[in-house]
Amino acid sequence: MSRVDLEAVRKRFGALDVIHGVDLAIEDGSFCVFVGPSGCGKSTLLRMIAGLESVSGGTIRIGSRPVNDVEPAARGIGMVFQSYALYPHMTVRGNMGFGLRATGTSRAETERRLQRAAGILQLDSLLDRKPAQLSGGQRQRVAIGRAIMREPEVFLFDEPLSNLDAELRVQMRVEIAGLHRRLGNTMIYVTHDQTEAMTLADRIVVLRGGRVEQTGAPLELYDDPATAFVAGFIGSPRMNFLRGTAEPGGGVAFAGTRATVPWRSGPPAPGTPVQVGIRPEHLRDDGPVRLAVTVEVAEQLGGVSYLYGTTPGAERLVVERRGLAAARAGETVTVGLEPRDLRVFDGEGRRLR
Structure with missing residues (x-):
């Protein structure tokens, strides 16, 4: 497990600044949610932490290590995307183990991690099924299991529930919250849904126009907003x-x-x-x-x-x-x-x- 620190982090696309000097300290083992309207920069910030976007200025640290120039695979992160991105011709077992096999992890170690992840996510009985035989919630659990098998220091979630229907979103929120309690890893979660933010986070970062509007515990932001934007965005x-x-x-x-x-x-x-x-x-x-x-x-x-x-x-x-x-x-x-x-x-x- 590791903390994540962002120090004056900026992102520029050509002449356009989209992230404006963000400073954040995400504590070891916390569940931090980036929330805000479309275009506020929350996914861009997450992708910069993951190494999928370059940093135009400032420093990102995972643990005590600056990772600006570190390849994504070497950052100690596991990422779950909005799309399940499962290989349709592979079984659940094959999808979850593919990344480890590609990096040369031994068959025995891959199987050990597979059994652990399947047990945590209750996928034991589904390991021989293919994605077409799974529900949306089961597919998302497979995508999360693939990230667990990397045994990362930090989990990154990029709007993982937006493709699910309302009932499944509620169920998966409960499962992700339970996963955090069991694993204890640092988790950073991006969503535009403030209900997800309120129910999952122990700390919320509200973003607006590439800047941090306010950070705090969910009920703190709800009861004591610093701006009208936060007051209007948090709460339904x-x-x-x-x-x-x-x-x-x-x-x-x-x-x-x-x-x-x-x-x-x-x-x-x-x-x-x-x-x-x-x-x-x-x-x-x-x-x-x-x-x-x-x-x-x-x-x-x-x-x-x-x-x-x-x-x-x-x-x-x-x-x-x-x-x-x-x-x-x-x-x-x-x-x-x-x-x-x-x-x-x-x-x-x-x-x-």
């Missing part, structure tokens, strides 16, 4: 954002109501335009701050319901309610909130505390 449904204005005495006026925010570092100057963020689950039937919402759609999902509506200022708002929502389209309901649940941001999206 996303955080509601409403236009507001700072008032004297630490108050904020928004959506036809007003709240006194418990500032840590002092309120913004009165008259300052702000963005007021509130999570859907923090809009309740009670609460000292009251807000009118005209319902457009009531989405009933059984144990939880979502009301999609608008404020008096025609700003969109999502309200979460436990159980079946009684409100119907066209109805105006009043919801409440606690001032401590508000997250306030300036015009540039930076958090005001």
